[in-house]
Amino acid sequence: MTWNGKEKRRFVRASYPCKIAIFAPDEAVFTVNTENIGAGGIRVILGRELRISLLADLEVFLKDKIIKCKGRIVWVIKKDFQASDASANYDTGIEFYRISEEDRKFIKNVVESLASGQ
Numbered sequence: 001m002t003w004n005g006k007e008k009r010r011f012v013r014a015s016y017p018c019k020i021a022i023f024a025p026d027e028a029v030f031t032v033n034t035e036n037i038g039a040g041g042i043r044v045i046l047g048r049e050l051r052i053s054l055l056a057d058l059e060v061f062l063k064d065k066i067i068k069c070k071g072r073i074v075w076v077i078k079k080d081f082q083a084s085d086a087s088a089n090y091d092t093g094i095e096f097y098r099i100s101e102e103d104r105k106f107i108k109n110v111v112e113s114l115a116s117g118q
Helices: 101-115
Strands: 019-023 029-038 041-046 054-064 063-080 090-098
Touching: 019 041, 029 054, 029 101, 041 063, 054 090, 054 101, 063 101
Parallel strands: none
Antiparallel strands: 019 029, 019 054, 029 041, 041 090, 054 063, 063 090
């Protein structure tokens, strides 16, 4: 499924595969690379479907910093095809829910730097 609608994001995103650990209550712990990242959240591909509005603890490994925050699952799309990793089936959007302004600014600066090609 391809999104053809108007982007409603408040923050710029960059395709940047940083490592993230997702600690979802009563679920598995996921350690994956992001598909993209912005100051407002991330997109990842997961092997399990997480329910919308689920709150999870996150650890984002971005450059030389580990950002710890909360995230909320805001959308999940089951992929129509099998990826090279047969377990990767759920395209998932996670909004940063509780994040310090310092960490949000750090992510914003990294993303803007990546977007400008620096």
